[in-house]
Amino acid sequence: MDxxxxxxxxEDSLVSHISLDSRSTIxxxxxxxxxxxxxxxxxxxxxxQTSIFSQESLNLDSLQTEFSLDQSTIxxxxxxxxxxxxxxxxxxxxxGIDGCNYRCIKTLQGLDGRIFSLYLSxxxxxxxxxxxxxxxxxxxxxxxxxKFGDGDGAVNALLAVGDNVITAHQDRNIxxxxxxxxxxxxxxxKLIATLPTMKNFLVTxxxxxxxxxxxxxRKSLWIKHSDTISVLAKGPSDLLxxxxxxxxxxxxxxxxxxxxxxxxxxxxxxxxxxxxxKNYVYTASADAKIKVWERNADYxxxxxxxxxxxxxxxxxxxxxxxxxLLxxxxGDRSIMVWEREESAEHMVMLGTLxxxxxxxxxxxxxxxxxxxxxxxxxIRFWRREPDNAHSxxxxxxxxxxxxxxxxxxxxxxxxxxxxxxGSLDGQIKVWMLSLTKANGxxxxxxxxxxxxx
Numbered sequence: 428m429d430x431x432x433x434x435x436x437x438e439d440s441l442v443s444h445i446s447l448d449s450r451s452t453i454x455x456x457x458x459x460x461x462x463x464x465x466x467x468x469x470x471x472x473x474x475x476q477t478s479i480f481s482q483e484s485l486n487l488d489s490l491q492t493e494f495s496l497d498q499s500t501i502x503x504x505x506x507x508x509x510x511x512x513x514x515x516x517x518x519x520x521x522x523g524i525d526g527c528n529y530r531c532i533k534t535l536q537g538l539d540g541r542i543f544s545l546y547l548s549x550x551x552x553x554x555x556x557x558x559x560x561x562x563x564x565x566x567x568x569x570x571x572x573x574k575f576g577d578g579d580g581a582v583n584a585l586l587a588v589g590d591n592v593i594t595a596h597q598d599r600n601i602x603x604x605x606x607x608x609x610x611x612x613x614x615x616x617k618l619i620a621t622l623p624t625m626k627n628f629l630v631t632x633x634x635x636x637x638x639x640x641x642x643x644x645r646k647s648l649w650i651k652h653s654d655t656i657s658v659l660a661k662g663p664s665d666l667l668x669x670x671x672x673x674x675x676x677x678x679x680x681x682x683x684x685x686x687x688x689x690x691x692x693x694x695x696x697x698x699x700x701x702x703x704x705k706n707y708v709y710t711a712s713a714d715a716k717i718k719v720w721e722r723n724a725d726y727x728x729x730x731x732x733x734x735x736x737x738x739x740x741x742x743x744x745x746x747x748x749x750x751x752l753l754x755x756x757x758g759d760r761s762i763m764v765w766e767r768e769e770s771a772e773h774m775v776m777l778g779t780l781x782x783x784x785x786x787x788x789x790x791x792x793x794x795x796x797x798x799x800x801x802x803x804x805x806i807r808f809w810r811r812e813p814d815n816a817h818s819x820x821x822x823x824x825x826x827x828x829x830x831x832x833x834x835x836x837x838x839x840x841x842x843x844x845x846x847x848x849g850s851l852d853g854q855i856k857v858w859m860l861s862l863t864k865a866n867g868x869x870x871x872x873x874x875x876x877x878x879x880x
Contacts, residue, residue: 527860528860529808531857534857541850542555542854543557543582544582544583545585547836551566551572552566553587554585554855556581556853557580557581559578559581560576560582577602582595582596583596583655585659593659594659596655597656600621604616604618622679623684627684628650628651631650649686649689655671657696659700660700664726665682666678667679667681674691676689676700677690690728693714699742699743707720707722709746712740712741713741715737715757739759742789743755744756745792745797746792752765752792753766757787758786758787761779763779764776782807782819785801788800789832789833793836796835797810798835798846800831800850804827804828804829806830807819807821808823820860823846828850828851828853832849834847838861843859843861843862844860
């Protein structure tokens with residue numbers, strides 16, 4: 428896809444992907460939902476959405492600043508695209524704060540659609556777009572290994588478990604792909620299951636008690652999500668978690684793909700879900716809340732705490748390596764840092780990281796680094812100090828669309844990181860960041876901070 432093609436999208440289309448506040452998140456959901464069984468015509472739904480937009484008290488000047496389509500902005504973005512192409516060949520190196528050098532070493536292009544999700548495995552990078560296009564990239568040379576996909580609408584989440592790749596889709600299904608002939612140069616991915624499975628569906632549908640209300644006059648089986656699936660997470664003991672805009676998260680057993688539990692977790696769409704190593708599950712929602720759930724011995728989940736701090740929709744979560752800190756990104760443009768503390772209802776806020784000028788859409792924590800992607804089209808690279816203070820070491824420019832997904836891996840010598848970012852401009856960029864002194868060696872303070880985890 429051409430780097431400027433994202434600029435030709437309508438303003439409303441771009442706004443639909445960005446959670447500016449809890450109400451505008453609902454707007455983004457309504458604009459992305461796949462066709463329902465309701466008998467409303469497309470014209471009626473469009474009319475309703477237009478009416479809702481007209482009622483919202485959004486700051487038009489702010490929207491024009493972020494998503495302006497006038498000729499001057501297109502010209503500026505063209506310049507940014509030119510710079511990005513230079514960066515992609517590694518010819519330009521920039522210096523950030525406190526001796527942080529960074530450069531874009533590769534730009535992956537030609538994808539079918541806008542990048543909605545990334546997942547980093549040991550040897551591969553997986554990407555998903557808004558057109559059900561899923562690709563596997565080899566990390567050693569960034570070549571495309573495989574292309575596959577099925578379903579309708581966006582691939583909102585990706586997860587690799589063993590030889591299987593699990594994908595969450597806008598069409599309310601979870602698909603499981605097996606990586607057949609994994610040792611060959613061009614492995615094929617074969618669809619082996621769609622959750623819930625037909626067996627699980629047939630056994631459950633026979634009992635009326637298994638149906639729950641999902642709308643005023645509509646019921647559905649509790650094992651099936653009734654709206655877009657937004658997030659996937661791997662749990663311990665062969666468990667898979669899925670979160671959805673239907674306000675629930677579900678627990679699946681990977682050995683037979685059976686749905687074990689469904690929890691009505693929030694008052695609005697679930698945007699993020701994390702599983703810690705200490706039997707806790709964290710969910711974040713468009714209702715501006717973060718909830719903490721404890722997994723019991725029988726794999727049932729109970730609510731531990733509801734954490735309130737953000738002023739609008741919480742879009743993303745990340746955990747530090749030892750699960751001591753929780754990061755949350757929101758449509759209020761802030762990243763909040765939380766620490767586990769039993770005496771303070773499980774979580775206490777340590778502080779707020781500010782710098783992005785639009786909604787924070789994605790987070791990734793590795794070693795003692797944090798990467799954040801935003802609707803302002805930038806990625807920020809943060810470092811956690813031994814006293815849990817954080818400093819922004821670099822602001823990465825190059826994308827010409829909102830950054831929807833980001834993942835990172837620390838260098839082997841812990842002197843920096845490699846960051847992978849996916850954007851609504853249809854590109855994936857690979858960034859190399861290193862912390863050095865003037866003589867090229869890693870400073871004592873930086874080494875101490877990098878080894879904090």
